[in-house]
Each structure stands twice: as C-alpha cells, then as structure tokens.
Amino acid sequence: MKSLPLVTVSMVTYNSEKYIQMAIESVLASSYTNFELIISDDCSTDNTWNIIQEYNDKRIIATRNGSNLKEYCNRNKCVDLAKGKYIIFVDGDDILKPLGLEFYVKSLEAFPDCGMSAMAYPYEKFLFPLKLTPREVVRNEIFSTNTFLSMHMLGNLFRTDVLKKNKFPTDKIAGDSYTRWHIALDHPVLLIDGGFAFARNPPGQASEKLTTIECFIQNQSFKKDFFAKAYHKKLISKEELELLIKQYEVCNYYKALSLIKRRHWKDLSLLIGNLKWRIGSRKKINTEILSRDPFKEYSSARLLDRDFFKSPYINKQ
Numbered sequence: 001m002k003s004l005p006l007v008t009v010s011m012v013t014y015n016s017e018k019y020i021q022m023a024i025e026s027v028l029a030s031s032y033t034n035f036e037l038i039i040s041d042d043c044s045t046d047n048t049w050n051i052i053q054e055y056n057d058k059r060i061i062a063t064r065n066g067s068n069l070k071e072y073c074n075r076n077k078c079v080d081l082a083k084g085k086y087i088i089f090v091d092g093d094d095i096l097k098p099l100g101l102e103f104y105v106k107s108l109e110a111f112p113d114c115g116m117s118a119m120a121y122p123y124e125k126f127l128f129p130l131k132l133t134p135r136e137v138v139r140n141e142i143f144s145t146n147t148f149l150s151m152h153m154l155g156n157l158f159r160t161d162v163l164k165k166n167k168f169p170t171d172k173i174a175g176d177s178y179t180r181w182h183i184a185l186d187h188p189v190l191l192i193d194g195g196f197a198f199a200r201n202p203p204g205q206a207s208e209k210l211t212t213i214e215c216f217i218q219n220q221s222f223k224k225d226f227f228a229k230a231y232h233k234k235l236i237s238k239e240e241l242e243l244l245i246k247q248y249e250v251c252n253y254y255k256a257l258s259l260i261k262r263r264h265w266k267d268l269s270l271l272i273g274n275l276k277w278r279i280g281s282r283k284k285i286n287t288e289i290l291s292r293d294p295f296k297e298y299s300s301a302r303l304l305d306r307d308f309f310k311s312p313y314i315n316k317q
Helices: 020-028 048-053 071-081 100-110 134-143 160-165 175-186 206-211 211-233 238-259 263-275 289-294
Strands: 007-013 033-041 060-065 088-090 116-120 128-130 154-158 189-191
Touching: 007 020, 007 071, 020 033, 020 048, 033 048, 033 071, 060 154, 071 088, 071 116, 071 160, 071 175, 088 100, 088 160, 100 116, 100 154, 100 189, 116 175, 128 134, 134 175, 134 211, 154 160, 154 238, 160 175, 175 238, 206 263, 211 238, 238 263
Parallel strands: 007 033, 007 088, 033 060, 116 189
Antiparallel strands: 088 154, 116 154, 128 189
16 A cells, blocks of 8 residues: 655646746755645646646656636645645745745644644744643634734645644635644644745735734634633633724724724724724724733743753653
C-alpha cells in the first residue's frame, strides 16, 4: 500500500501568472519532501493554468474549477482533497522558504495536542516554541493588542482533521480569522518563530476587502458571537463579557462618528442597519480592557518559557 504524505500543501490560485512559478518552485525546493501539493486554480483568465500544467512532479495534484468559486470555497475544496496529517496554505503569490516546511512539521509533531501552529514574530515576553491553552490564546486575542490569530494564512500549519471540522465560512470576508479563532476555542495553539515564509501582498488581493464597511460589520458581529462562546466555555467571566459588550458598542459608536465626519452616508446606513447597536456613552474606549492581558506580567526580564530539559526536540539517550 502506498503511504500517504504527512503534509498537504494547498495552493489556491486566481490570475497569479506573475508569481505562480516562484510559488510552486519554492514548495518543490523544500528540505522536507513528504508532502503533496494540491493546486486549485479558480478559473483564472490569464496564463496561470498553463504555467501550472508545465510541471509534472508526481507530488503535484492540479485541478481547475469550471467557474470562479471565490476564495473560501476554493480553500475548502483543497481541505476536502487533503490526504496529509497536516495542511498549510501557500497561495499562488506566496513563497515558502527552503527550511520552512520542515520547521513547521517538526514543531507541530512535537506538540500532538495542538490544533494548529501560529507563526509569531519576535516578542520580548516569550521563548518559542510555546504552547498556549485555549484560555490563554483566547484571552490574548480578546484583551491584548499583540494578537496571534490574524496573521496571513501562510503563518499556520493546521491539523487536517481539526480543519476539516472547522472549515472556512464562505459567507465571511475574513473567513480565515473566523476559523482560527474557533479552532482556538477548543484546541491548544503552538506559537512558533516567524520568518520561514514570505506572504506577498500585491494589489488586487482579497485582503483589500478587509478595510471595507462590510468587513467591519461582519467582524463586529462575529466578535460578539465569539465573546459569548468564550463565556460559555468558561474562558472569560460574566463580568468580562459585559465589559467586552460595552467596548463593542463604544467601538461601533466611534466608527459611526468617523463615517459621519467623512459623509459616508451609505456606509453609515449599512452599519446602523446591520449591527442594531444602541448609541451609548461618548466616553473613550475603557483602557481596563488592556489590563486583562494574560501575559501582562511577563517581560524580557521575566520570560514565559519552557523547561529546556523537557524539550520534545531533545534526542532521548
């Protein structure tokens, strides 16, 4: 019986002819070789599909959608096709550095109870790798300004079985953040060093939609729902939930105020009509929210670290 690849590298493409060759070759040049590369072209109208077809590496599984499915439907298609224990998304304009995949895999293999790893840039409070419990990572995302679950997709290696149960919502503009937050509700998250991949941000990317009023409305609605789920799972207290709801309303108030100042009446109508928020106090956002940072007490002088002698990387003699 042919053994299955340990890792699925998923590459979604749409009109990526300028970058697709470098993206594919960066994956094929990886020091780690036990992977499959699923490329799903979302009915590109340029030369992307022709470039993809030039490769005959046996690890590549290339498919082309008959119509444009859009980003998250295309990502979910790759998740359905994935045979690996792990899955990472290297999009058609990204670059995976030579040691990147090997580092990602070795890190997550060492922490089998984590649902995913999240790449983080140097942070003066932590030594990586660092496993965070659901309570720690969720409270950090809610109460801290230094978050880990909103990085680019290339910063995550997911356990495939976990992602199959938490697929990307196709009705969300920021569906990847939605999925990562929900995985963090139920699974520990492994923080690892950044710098092993390069996420390109060319004009016309889907990420440009993240600045729209529609995305703001979706994110605010999602946050309110997420706060409630975190409370239900006892990751935050009732008093904290009430504080977060107040902050949510104040944030909406100031968003509305900015739209009025800029005379963006259509966006204001969308905001009021969709969020159904009540106009509350004009007070500035309560800074008490930041004082609940779960890692507030740590610093470069008092690091949150692990016992190096219990490192899963050490060869046991």
